[in-house]
Structures are given as C-alpha cells and as structure tokens.
Amino acid sequence: MHSIWAVALNTIRQALRMKIAAVFIVLLVVLLPVMGVSMTGDGTIKGRLQTFISYGFSLTSLLLCLLTIITSVYSVTNDIKQMQIYTVITKPIRRFQFLLGKLLGVLLLNVVLLAMFSAVIYTIVIFTPRYFKTDIAETTRLKNEFFTARATVIPAEEDVSKEVEKEYAKLKKDGQLPPDVLASKSANDKYMVWLTNQKKLEKRAAAVGHEIIWKFSDVRASEPNQSLFIRFKYDVSVNPPDSLVYGRWFAGDDRQLPYDIYAFDRKDTIRTFYEIEIPGDAVAKDGYLAVGFLNVPLNNTVVIFPPGDGLELLYKIGTFNGNFFRSVLLLLCRLIFLACLGILASTFLSFPVAILLCLVVFFIASISGFVAESFDFFGEGAGIIYNYTAVPVVMLLPQFDKLNPVDYLVPARILDWSLVAEVFGIMVCIKALLLLAIALLIFSRKEIAKITI
Amino acid sequence: MEKQEILNMEYAIETFSLTKVFADWWGRNRVCAVEDLSLKIRYNEIFGLLGPNGSGKTTTIKILLSLLHPTKGRSVVLGGNATDPKISARIGFLPEESYLYRYLSARETLEFYGRLFKLPSKVRKMRIESLLDMVGLKAVANRAVGTFSKGMARRIGLAQALINDPDLLILDEPTTGLDPIGTRQIKDLIIELAKRGKTILLCSHLLADVEDVCDRIAILYGGKIQSEGKVKELLQRSDKTQITTGHISDMAVERIKQIVSSEQADCVVTSPMDKLETFFIRIVAAAQQQSQPTSGAVSTTQIGNFLTAGESILDKLVSAGGEQSRTANPIEQKLSAQTDTQPAHKGPVAADKEYQTKPDEQLLSKLTEQPKPVATEPVVTDKNAKAQQLETETDEKEQTSKSILDGLTEDGM
Numbered sequence: 001m002h003s004i005w006a007v008a009l010n011t012i013r014q015a016l017r018m019k020i021a022a023v024f025i026v027l028l029v030v031l032l033p034v035m036g037v038s039m040t041g042d043g044t045i046k047g048r049l050q051t052f053i054s055y056g057f058s059l060t061s062l063l064l065c066l067l068t069i070i071t072s073v074y075s076v077t078n079d080i081k082q083m084q085i086y087t088v089i090t091k092p093i094r095r096f097q098f099l100l101g102k103l104l105g106v107l108l109l110n111v112v113l114l115a116m117f118s119a120v121i122y123t124i125v126i127f128t129p130r131y132f133k134t135d136i137a138e139t140t141r142l143k144n145e146f147f148t149a150r151a152t153v154i155p156a157e158e159d160v161s162k163e164v165e166k167e168y169a170k171l172k173k174d175g176q177l178p179p180d181v182l183a184s185k186s187a188n189d190k191y192m193v194w195l196t197n198q199k200k201l202e203k204r205a206a207a208v209g210h211e212i213i214w215k216f217s218d219v220r221a222s223e224p225n226q227s228l229f230i231r232f233k234y235d236v237s238v239n240p241p242d243s244l245v246y247g248r249w250f251a252g253d254d255r256q257l258p259y260d261i262y263a264f265d266r267k268d269t270i271r272t273f274y275e276i277e278i279p280g281d282a283v284a285k286d287g288y289l290a291v292g293f294l295n296v297p298l299n300n301t302v303v304i305f306p307p308g309d310g311l312e313l314l315y316k317i318g319t320f321n322g323n324f325f326r327s328v329l330l331l332l333c334r335l336i337f338l339a340c341l342g343i344l345a346s347t348f349l350s351f352p353v354a355i356l357l358c359l360v361v362f363f364i365a366s367i368s369g370f371v372a373e374s375f376d377f378f379g380e381g382a383g384i385i386y387n388y389t390a391v392p393v394v395m396l397l398p399q400f401d402k403l404n405p406v407d408y409l410v411p412a413r414i415l416d417w418s419l420v421a422e423v424f425g426i427m428v429c430i431k432a433l434l435l436l437a438i439a440l441l442i443f444s445r446k447e448i449a450k451i452t453i
Numbered sequence: 454m455e456k457q458e459i460l461n462m463e464y465a466i467e468t469f470s471l472t473k474v475f476a477d478w479w480g481r482n483r484v485c486a487v488e489d490l491s492l493k494i495r496y497n498e499i500f501g502l503l504g505p506n507g508s509g510k511t512t513t514i515k516i517l518l519s520l521l522h523p524t525k526g527r528s529v530v531l532g533g534n535a536t537d538p539k540i541s542a543r544i545g546f547l548p549e550e551s552y553l554y555r556y557l558s559a560r561e562t563l564e565f566y567g568r569l570f571k572l573p574s575k576v577r578k579m580r581i582e583s584l585l586d587m588v589g590l591k592a593v594a595n596r597a598v599g600t601f602s603k604g605m606a607r608r609i610g611l612a613q614a615l616i617n618d619p620d621l622l623i624l625d626e627p628t629t630g631l632d633p634i635g636t637r638q639i640k641d642l643i644i645e646l647a648k649r650g651k652t653i654l655l656c657s658h659l660l661a662d663v664e665d666v667c668d669r670i671a672i673l674y675g676g677k678i679q680s681e682g683k684v685k686e687l688l689q690r691s692d693k694t695q696i697t698t699g700h701i702s703d704m705a706v707e708r709i710k711q712i713v714s715s716e717q718a719d720c721v722v723t724s725p726m727d728k729l730e731t732f733f734i735r736i737v738a739a740a741q742q743q744s745q746p747t748s749g750a751v752s753t754t755q756i757g758n759f760l761t762a763g764e765s766i767l768d769k770l771v772s773a774g775g776e777q778s779r780t781a782n783p784i785e786q787k788l789s790a791q792t793d794t795q796p797a798h799k800g801p802v803a804a805d806k807e808y809q810t811k812p813d814e815q816l817l818s819k820l821t822e823q824p825k826p827v828a829t830e831p832v833v834t835d836k837n838a839k840a841q842q843l844e845t846e847t848d849e850k851e852q853t854s855k856s857i858l859d860g861l862t863e864d865g866m
Contacts, residue, residue: 006568010554017556083552087613090518090546091569092538449520 003093007101012109014078015071021109024067028117032056036124045134046146049125050410056121057406061331064114068335069358072106072342077351080448089448096440099343103436106339114335118328144227145275149318149414155214155311160199167195205237205304206295213254213292214311220287221315225280229314230291231411234270237302243270246299250292251276253284273411275314289313318414326415327405333420333427337398338362340432344439347446361397368399396434398427465531465621465652466494466517472525473512473676486512488676490526494654494669499647501667501684502656509676510656511549514625517654518546531621542570545619549626551610555599559590559609562598566613577616584612587642603630611639622646622653628662633733640666664688697725 015021035055041047076099079085089098129142171177181191206212221228234245244267252261262282268274283289291313295303305311341361345354364371375394403423408415471490476483487509494500502510515521517528519536533540553562560581567577585591588608593601598609607630614622624643628636643653643666657663663670664684671681680687696709706722713720 002571003569006565009568010557010565013561014554014556083548083550084554086518086520086548086552087546087566087610088569090520090535090541090544091566091617092542092571093569094536094538447521449515 003091004097004101004104007088007093007098008105008108011071011075011102011105014075015105015109018074020071020074021067021113024063025113028060028063028113028120031059032117032120033124035059036128045129045132045138046142048132049128049142049146052128053121053125053409054406056124057327057331057409060114060117060121061334061405064110064117064331064335065338065362067113068106068110068338069342069355069362071109072102072339073346073351073354073358075102075106076343076346077349077354080346080450081351083450085448095444099347099436099440099443103339103343106342107336110335110339111332114328114332118324118331122324144277144316145229146412147320148316148412149320149323149408150229150314150412151317152413153216153219153313154309155216155313157200158203160196160203163199164192164196167199168192200307201304204307204310205302206293207302208295208299209297211292211294212305213290214313216289216291216313218287219283219289219313219315221280221283221317223316226316227280228278228283228289230276230278230311231273231309231314232276232293232305232311233273233309234268235304235306235310236270237304238300240270240299240301244268245270245301245303246296247303248294248296249276250290250294251278251282252290253282253288254290254292255284255288273309314411314413320412323408323412323415326417326420327409329420330403330405330415330423333423334398334400336428337432337435340435340439344435344442347439347443362400365398365400368397368401371397372399396431398431463495464493464529465496465498466492466500466528466654468492468513468517468526468528470526471513471516471523471528473509473516473521474524485676487516487523490673490676490678492671492678494652496652497647497650499643499653499655499666499668501663501670502654502673503658503660503663503670504673505658508673510658510673511625512676513673514546514623514654514656517623518544542617543620545614545617545622547610547614547622547624547627549629551603551606553598553606553609556597558595558597559585559601560594562609563612563616567616570617572617580616580618584615587615588612604632604635607631608635611642620651622651623656624653625656626658627655628657628659633730634737636662637730637734 036052039048039051039055041049041051079088085098089095093101129139134142168177178187178191180187182188204212219228228251230249230251234247236245246265246267249264249266250261251264254261260282262278264276266274266276291311293303293305338358342354342358345357349357372394375390403419405415407413468490471487471492472485473487474483474485490509490513492500492513502513504510512521516523517530517535519534531540531543535541535544554565557565563581563584564577567581572580582591585594588611590605590608590612593605598606601609607627611624611627614624622643627639627643631639640662643655647653647668655663655667667684669681669683670687672679710720710722
C-alpha cells in the first residue's frame with residue numbers, strides 16, 4: 001500500500017505540474033459560471049435551470065472523461081517512453097502495484113475535480129432562483145417540477161395479440177393478405193410483427209373525437225395530497241397550421257359512478273414536452289388513477305403519443321439533493337471505467353494510439369443505443385463467428401447515453417439507488433474490473449525495457 | 454534447490470547461458486544482443502562489464518533486472534529473481550541515463566524513491582539530506598530536476614540508487630556527463646562502497662574508469678564474452694620493467710644505462726608527466742577553497758553515513774586518515790583498495806584490515822592544495838614504453854610506495 005500510494009501521489013503531481021489538469025480546470029471554472037448566466041432556456045426560471053443543468057452536467061462529464069483518458073494514458077505511457085519506469089519498477093514494487101498506483105492517482109484527481117465542479121453546478125442551480133427573485137407561483141412550480149425527484153410511471157402496453165390474430169384471420173378470410181406472406185414463413189413472421197406494431201400504434205393514437213384512457217395502479221406519493229404530473233408530448237399525422245393541438249384531459253377514478261374526475265382544457269404545441277398538474281386527491285385510496293385524453297373536434301388530425309416517453313405520470317418520492325448526488329455518482333462510474341480503459345490501453349499501446357482507442361470507445365459508448373441497434377440489425381444475417389466475436393465486444397462497451405444523469409435531473413425524475421447500484425455493478429465491478437485484470441495480466445508479462453541495440 | 458543455495462552463498466550475480474535475441478514483430482531481422490553469457494560475480498567484488506557500443510552490456514543489465522526477458526538461459530541475482538521485492542530492496546540501479554521525473558525537485562525525487570522502499574519517514578529524511586550532501590546538490594534541492602544539467606541529473610540518479618543502502622549496486626555508464634571531479638568522486642565512491650561490503654557491477658566503455666576501480670572485468674563484443682579476468686592479471690606485462698627514482702644525477706643515469714645495456718636491453722629515460730585529471734582537480738579544488746560562486750553542483754567528499762555494511766568502518770577510516778591530512782576523504786581512502794585486487798572474500802573485517810595499510814601520502818598531497826613539483830624525478834623505463842604517460846593513479850601510488858615498480862601499466866586498448 002505504501003508503494004501504491006507513492007506512485008499515486010506522483011501521478012497526481014504529474015497531472016498537476018505538467019499542466020494537463022490545469023487546462024481542464026480553467027475551462028470548467030470559466031465556462032460553468034458563464035453558462036449559468038448566459039443560458040436562458042425557454043425564458044422561464046425552470047427552463048433556464050433545466051438548460052443550465054443539462055449543459056453544465058454534459059460539459060463537466062465530457063471534460064472530466066477526456067481528462068481521465070488523457071491522464072491515465074499519459075502517466076503510464078510517458079513513464080515507459082521516458083524510461084522513468086526503469087528506476088521505478090526495479091525498486092521493491094510489484095508491477096500490479098505500479099498500475100494500481102497509477103489508477104488510484106488518476107481516480108483521486110478525478111474524484112476531487114468531480115466534487116469541485118458538481119459543487120459549482122449545485123451552487124449556481126440553487127442560487128439562480130434567488131438571484132432572479134421569482135414570484136410565489138414560479139417558486140411553487142420550481143419546487144414541484146425541478147427541485148424534486150419524482151417517480152415515473154409509464155402506462156403498461158396493452159396486450160394486442162388477440163386483436164392481431166383476429167385481424168389476421170379476417171384478412172385471410174377476405175383474401176387481403178399479400179401473396180408472399182402465405183408463401184413463406186419468414187415473410188409471414190415479418191407481416192405479423194408489422195401488424196402487431198400497427199395495433200400498438202392504434203392504441204396510442206386518438207382520432208378526432210375519440211379518446212384514449214390510461215389506467216395506473218399503485219400510485220403512492222411520499223406525502224398525502226401532493227400534486228401529480230402528467231408529462232406528455234403530442235405527435236400528429238397531419239401538421240396543424242399553427243402547430244397547436246387542442247385537447248381535453250381527465251384524471252380521476254372512473255371505476256364507479258359518480259365519477260370523481262378533474263378535467264383540463266389545453267392547447268399545446270406539437271412535439272414539445274408539457275406537464276399537467278393533477279391534485280393529489282384525484283388518486284383513489286387504493287392507488288388507482290385513470291388519465292384520459294380527448295381529441296376534440298377543433299383539431300383536424302389524429303393525435304399520437306409516441307412510444308417511450310409520449311405519456312408518463314410523475315409524482316414526488318425523493319429530493320433534488322439526493323438525485324443530484326446520485327447523478328454525480330453515475331458520472332463517477334463512467335470515470336472509473338474510462339480510467340481502467342486508459343490504463344489497459346497504455347499497457348500495450350503508445351500514447352497517441354492508446355488515446356485514439358479510448359476516444360473511440362468513449363464516443364461509441366456515448367451513442368451506444370445507435371451502435372447496439374445497428375449491430376442488432378447486422379446480426380440478424382450474421383453467423384456464429386459474428387455472435388462469438390463482435391457481440392461480446394459490443395457487450396463490453398458501457399452505455400453512457402442510456403444512463404445519462406441529465407435525463408433524470410432535467411425532468412426531475414427519480415434516479416433510484418437501485419439503478420446507481422446496477423450501473424456500479426455492471427460498469428465498475430464487471431466491465432472496469434475486467435479491463436483492469438487484463439491490463440495487469442499484460443503488464444506483468446510485458447518486457448518493460450525498450451529494445452535497443 | 455539446495456544446489457542453488459550453495460551457489461547463492463558464493464555469487465551475487467550468476468547467469469547461466471543467458472541469450473537474448475531481438476526480432477521485429479514478424480520475427481525478421483533477428484539480432485543476437487547477448488549470446489550464451491555465463492557471468493559469475495562474487496559478493497563484495499567490483500566487476501566491470503566492458504565493450505563497445507551495442508555489445509550487449511546494457512541488455513545484460515536489463516535482463517538481470519527483469520526489464521527484459523531472456524530468450525534462453527536464466528540469471529540469479531542475490532540468490533533470487535530481481536522482481537521479488539525482497540531482492541530488489543537490496544539492489545541499487547543507475548540506468549545508462551538518469552531517467553527522472555522532470556517535474557519533481559531533487560528532494561521530491563529522492564522522497565519518491567525512498568517511499569518505494571517503504572523507508573520510515575525519519576530514516577528517509579535523514580538519508581535524503583545525507584545523499585543530497587554527498588552528491589553536492591543540497592543548494593539546488595528544491596529545483597525541478599528537469600532544469601538540471603546532465604551531470605547534475607546523473608548525481609541525482611546516483612543518489613536514488615543509493616537511497617536503500619543497497620548490497621548490490623548496478624551502475625550503467627555511471628560517469629557519462631560528469632565533470633572530471635564528479636567522475637573522480639564516483640570512482641572513489643565505488644571503491645569506498647566496495648570496502649563497506651557492497652557488490653558493484655559497473656558497465657562502461659570508458660576504460661580509464663573501469664581500470665581505476667574494478668577488481669575483475671569482462672569484455673563483451675557481439676554479445677559474447679571475449680576476455681574475462683582480474684584487471685591486474687590481464688594488464689600486467691611481465692616482459693618489461695619500470696624503475697622510478699627520486700632526482701638523480703646525469704652520471705647515475707649513465708651508469709644505469711650501462712647496466713641495462715649489459716643486460717642486452719634498451720632503455721629510455723624521461724621525467725613522468727602529471728595526469729590531466731589530477732591537474733584539473735587540483736585547480737578546481739583551489740578555486741573551491743576561495744569560495745568562488747557556482748550555480749552548478751558543488752563537489753563534496755562526504756559519503757552518506759547510512760551506507761554501511763553492518764559496522765561503522767567509516768569512522769575508523771576517517772580517524773586513521775585524519776592523521777594524514779585534514780582532507781581525510783574517500784579520495785584518499787580509495788588508494789588502499791587499489792592495491793588489493795583480490796577482494797573476492799573480503800568481508801567487512803577484511804576491508805577493515807586492509808585499511809590499516811598506510812594511505813598514500815603522495816597522492817594525498819596532490820589532491821589537496823600542496824602542488825607537488827611536476828616532472829622533477831627522472832624515470833627509467835624500458836624503451837617503447839611511451840604509453841607510460843597515460844599511467845593511472847594506481848601506478849603513481851605504487852611507484853612511490855614501493856619505489857620500484859615491477860609492473861608497468863599500459864593503455865593497450
């Protein structure tokens with residue numbers, strides 16, 4: 001431990017004195033406050049805060065990720081290239097201790113910087129509303145929709161298999177199925193998938209004059225009678241001239257008469273997120289809540305709620321502070337992974353190549369959803385070799401975009417401890433440790449000295 | 454296993470048919486850097502590994518320290534493998550160039566290496582100060598080593614190799630980039646350390662350095678040992694005789710010539726020249742005494758007191774040398790070691806005894822401020838022995854202590 005600590009301390013000194021860290025620190029110290037002032041969002045305080053926290057977190061994450069990659073790769077490859085490692089590794093220190101020391105140094109530096117910049121972001125976020133002297137309505141809105149952590153309930157998808165079967169049978173009877181569907185099994189399967197998706201879409205779409213009802217059960221807010229929120233986004237089949245959709249919303253218990261239901265009339269811009277506040281007593285005692293949307297005849301288009309986040313029910317179950325802290329932990333998981341990756345790359349690659357490799361992995365991880373999709377698409381036609389080579393490599397990549405803290409902080413969604421633990425388990429305990437183990441294995445067998453003759 | 458332990462008792466470093474072949478990634482351009490090398494270096498020996506550039510000296514050292522893996526064969530260092538922390542804790546290593554962290558100061562550098570040896574903070578601090586003193590860098594201890602000249606970096610490199618008070622010191626070209634005084638100090642230090650029971654593997658192509666300090670040498674060429682043995686035995690020329698006297702009259706010279714010619718031999722009579730190294734050191738030592746300012750390294754003659762071999766031989770050395778002159782320093786103390794070329798089994802006790810032989814007074818005075826008149830004594834030597842002007846300190850010392858030298862050292866390389 002003594003020698004690990006000595007190497008770690010030296011690594012931190014190196015990062016600070018070689019001015020690698022300094023560049024990033026200055027960038028963040030300058031950019032964060034500037035962003036705090038210049039970002040206005042949609043003009044409201046909430047919009048301003050959401051924009052700031054979104055860009056501030058993304059920027060901090062990007063810069064610290066780059067810093068982690070650069071310091072971890074630089075400190076190992078530079079020792080090897082400048083041959084300082086000759087005098088270090090011939091001292092009573094095991095090779096794994098040397099690498100662990102480097103890792104510890106890089107991580108300590110990053111933890112300190114992450115804590116520092118999270119504190120800056122937090123301070124700016126907390127003080128912005130005070131600076132702008134918000135009125136009571138605005139303050140309440142901030143409290144309910146930003147400075148909070150809310151559970152998200154996405155309505156369960158209805159089972160449409162029976163309807164699909166019925167439709168299929170009907171089409172077959174009428175002889176309306178495309179001829180190739182009857183000819184081959186694969187075409188038939190594809191047609192079934194298409195039909196299922198069509199049916200599912202129908203469930204999410206409301207024709208003019210029709211309504212959709214979503215039913216939620218087990219809605220349990222942390223405090224009685226606190227407001228709930230419906231977060232939604234409209235999509236349309238035909239763009240209305242002013243891009244506005246008129247709608248009548250209902251919320252309450254519709255299981256027995258007399259209905260105890262709240263109604264809201266709204267007009268909202270399409271393809272933008274909105275939230276409707278519902279009084280807490282709309283929820284029945286057993287946690288049941290029905291939400292309805294009526295496509296009023298003022299509209300001239302079918303209204304669709306896109307899959308995923310088209311419609312969600314939100315209610316408070318945690319605090320902003322807790323959420324913020326857990327978001328920082330998510331970032332830390334990324335940094336640990338990247339530090340291990342950098343150490344691994346630098347055990348067998350030179351500085352520029354190792355940096356390139358790490359950056360490629362970083363950017364792929366940042367668009368992992370897209371990458372995974374394209375690999376899935378390709379994988380459909382690929383054989384066994386592909387499944388046993390490319391697939392595990394893709395599996396090893398972390399998914400930074402899928403678990404982006406910004407996605408939780410901006411809509412004030414709860415970022416569960418269980419989720420943080422899951423990310424920590426997969427990204428750090430499995431993936432990062434695997435990389436580190438490979439790094440230690442390579443490094444312990446490597447010929448340290450440069451071959452000269 | 455048992456056999457190995459027996460071997461360990463005898464040799465500090467032992468290699469068995471060590472071979473290192475370099476090839477490119479495809480296995481082409483094979484180059485044999487070290488071939489079938491079997492070295493045996495005894496405890497408490499100063500062993501010199503010589504050879505031209507690219508002869509495999511550094512490669513051998515790197516294999517010994519496990520920085521490179523041998524293609525064939527194996528090596529035993531201090532009875533084990535150098536990757537074992539227990540073994541490497543007893544090794545000091547100075548690579549061919551001082552690879553230092555440019556952003557650390559001299560003191561921080563030593564602090565860092567001291568921590569790697571898990572030295573307790575008190576011991577570490579004491580040793581660092583002592584070493585800084587010894588290599589003469591105390592005044593610039595807080596400057597980043599990236600700003601140091603090559604020689605100053607070399608001194609820090611040497612200090613880091615000594616911070617653990619090693620039993621085995623592996624020095625790769627220790628004197629490159631050093632000024633003559635620094636070179637002298639390092640040579641003196643090596644001899645002094647050997648006296649304290651340390652084993653030293655010295656690797657160099659500066660022949661004068663090796664000749665001055667080494668007990669045994671091996672000459673490498675093309676990765677193979679071309680010649681190996683004791684320096685004295687390899688260099689001694691039994692077919693020639695050198696006579697050194699005090700000032701004598703021309704008549705006496707004529708008579709000696711007659712005697713020599715009656716033996717059917719030719720002879721040349723000249724006055725010996727001072728060595729440039731000796732002259733240089735004298736001039737700089739004089740300047741230092743006038744306390745002229747310098748921004749570079751300061752030459753000191755102290756040796757880290759912690760560098761012991763169990764018992765404090767240093768104290769005895771100092772007290773014995775003190776009678777000769779106030780500069781009772783390692784430069785003088787080296788002399789006694791040079792007369793002895795059979796150090797194979799000399800333990801601390803042997804070294805102690807050895808010291809009892811009187812330090813050479815003549816060299817002593819030369820190194821201090823009393824310049825001895827140059828070339829006042831005629832020296833009678835055999836004909837053809839012109840290379841005598843390059844004779845080493847060793848020879849000078851022996852000339853005076855024995856007055857007649859039966860061995861003439863010649864720079865035959």
